Amino acid sequence: MAEHDRDEGEAPKAPARVIGDVLIVDDSAGHLRLMASILKRWGYRVHEAGSGDQALEVLGRETIDLVLSDWVMPGMSGLELCERARALCVDRYVYFILLTSKTERADVAAGLEAGADDFLSKPVSAEELHARIFAGERLIASQRALEDRNGQLAEMLDTLQSLYDAIARDLVEARRLQQSLVPAGLKRYDGAEVALHLRPSGHVGGDLVGSFAIREGQLAVYSIDVSGHGIASALMTARLASYFSGGSRNRNIALERTDTDSIRMRPPEQVAAELNQLINDDLETELYFTMAFAVCDLKTGGLKLVQAGHPHPMILRGDGRIERVGRGGLPVGLIDGASYEVVEERLMPGDRLVLYSDGFVEQEDPGGAMLEEEGMAGLIRDSGAMGPEPALDRLIEGLARHAGRAEFDDDVSCAILDYRGRDPGAPEAS
Structure with a gap:
C-alpha cells in the first residue's frame, strides 16, 4: 500500500x-x-x-x-x-x-x-x-x-564522592600520623636545642626531619625529601622514620655497637651508603630521596655532615655570617653502589645549623622568581636573634611573603640546631 x-x-x-x-x-x-x-x-x-x-x-x-x-x-x-x-x-x-x-x-x-x-x-x-x-x-x-x-552518571558521581570522602578522611588521619613523626616543640639536649618543622603541600608529603642523641654526647639531625608527592612518598618517609627511631642499634640505622659494647653514631657517609644499598637491594620502589644528615659532638662542637643531593645546609655564625655547607652529592637510592663524602665543620656556642628541603629555595614568587639560596640565607639571617622555635615561624612567614600566599607549591620542612656549648661538668645526655 x-x-x-x-x-x-x-x-x-x-x-x-x-x-x-x-x-x-x-x-x-x-x-x-x-x-x-x-x-x-x-x-x-x-x-x-x-x-x-x-x-x-x-x-x-x-x-x-x-x-x-x-x-x-x-x-x-x-x-x-x-x-x-x-x-x-x-x-x-x-x-x-x-x-x-x-x-x-x-x-x-x-x-x-x-x-x-x-x-x-x-x-x-x-x-x-x-x-x-x-x-x-x-x-x-x-x-x-x-x-x-545522566542518572547513571549521577549514581557514579555519588559513588565516587563517597569514595573520595572516605579517602579524604583517611588522608586527614594520615596527615596526623605523618605529623606525629616530627615531634612538636623544642627538643633540648645537653649543649644544644633543636626545633623541627614539617608542612606537606597536600594532605601528606614526602619530607621528613628529625633528631636524636646518644649518651656519648653525639647529636644527629637530618632532613629528607622523597621524590614525588602524595601517598607513595609519605609511605616512604614513614619507612625512613623507622630507620632513625629509638636509641638501640637494632632500631636505628645510624647507630652501631663499639668493641666496649657501647653505642655510637656511625659516620654520616656510612649512613647514606647503607640507606642507598638498602633501598636498591630490598625495597621494590622507583622512589629515591635527597638527604642532609649531620652529627654534632656536643662536647666539642665538631660537626660531620653528608649532603646527598639535598639543598646546601647553612650555618649562621654567632657574628651573623652565613656559611654554605656541603658539596652536593648523589641522592639516596638512585644509583646502586653510590658513595658519599663527609664534610667537617665546627660549631661554636651561639652558632646555628639549618637543614631545609627544596620547598624553600624553589618556591616561586607571583612573578615566577624562585627564592633560591641567597633568599634563604636572608631569611635565616633575619631570624637569627630568635630562639629555634620562633625562628622557624619567622622562616615560614618570610617564605609566605615571598610566595604571596600562605600555601606553598611543594612540601616545606626545616630543622634548626642551635649549639650552646656543653658544660664540661654536666652528666652525659641520654
Whole structure:
C-alpha cells in the first residue's frame, strides 16, 4: 500500500514507543472527539481538556508524554499553556505540538520561544500527525536515554564522592600520623636545642626531619625529601622514620655497637651508603630521596655532615655570617653502589645549623622568581636573634611573603640546631 493511501485508523509504524499518554486540548468538542478517536485507534491513552486551566489540572495529576493543543482558545491560549506546562513539568519532558492556522514567522517564533516543539496546521491531516508523532517519539526517546545516562552518571558521581570522602578522611588521619613523626616543640639536649618543622603541600608529603642523641654526647639531625608527592612518598618517609627511631642499634640505622659494647653514631657517609644499598637491594620502589644528615659532638662542637643531593645546609655564625655547607652529592637510592663524602665543620656556642628541603629555595614568587639560596640565607639571617622555635615561624612567614600566599607549591620542612656549648661538668645526655 502506498504511503498516501494509508487508512487514517492505521497505527503509525513508529520506533519502540515511548509516548503513552496524550493530552488533547481544544475548546471545540467536535474536534476533541475526532482527534481522540484517531489517537485511541493508534493505541495511545488519551486525555481531553476543553481549556488551558483543565489541561494544567490533567498535567498536574497524570504523566503526560505529548500535548496537542489548539493555539487560539478562550481564556488561556495554547501559547500561554505551553509556557505554564514547561514550568509545571520540570521533572520530565513533555512534547508539545500547537495546532494553529497561524503561519506568520513571528507567530512561529513566539511559539518556539514559549517552548513548543512542533506545529500542525488546522485542519489536521492524519498523515502529517503520524509524522509529527514519530518526530516526538524520536526526541523523547533521545531525551529519556540522556536522562538515563545522566542518572547513571549521577549514581557514579555519588559513588565516587563517597569514595573520595572516605579517602579524604583517611588522608586527614594520615596527615596526623605523618605529623606525629616530627615531634612538636623544642627538643633540648645537653649543649644544644633543636626545633623541627614539617608542612606537606597536600594532605601528606614526602619530607621528613628529625633528631636524636646518644649518651656519648653525639647529636644527629637530618632532613629528607622523597621524590614525588602524595601517598607513595609519605609511605616512604614513614619507612625512613623507622630507620632513625629509638636509641638501640637494632632500631636505628645510624647507630652501631663499639668493641666496649657501647653505642655510637656511625659516620654520616656510612649512613647514606647503607640507606642507598638498602633501598636498591630490598625495597621494590622507583622512589629515591635527597638527604642532609649531620652529627654534632656536643662536647666539642665538631660537626660531620653528608649532603646527598639535598639543598646546601647553612650555618649562621654567632657574628651573623652565613656559611654554605656541603658539596652536593648523589641522592639516596638512585644509583646502586653510590658513595658519599663527609664534610667537617665546627660549631661554636651561639652558632646555628639549618637543614631545609627544596620547598624553600624553589618556591616561586607571583612573578615566577624562585627564592633560591641567597633568599634563604636572608631569611635565616633575619631570624637569627630568635630562639629555634620562633625562628622557624619567622622562616615560614618570610617564605609566605615571598610566595604571596600562605600555601606553598611543594612540601616545606626545616630543622634548626642551635649549639650552646656543653658544660664540661654536666652528666652525659641520654
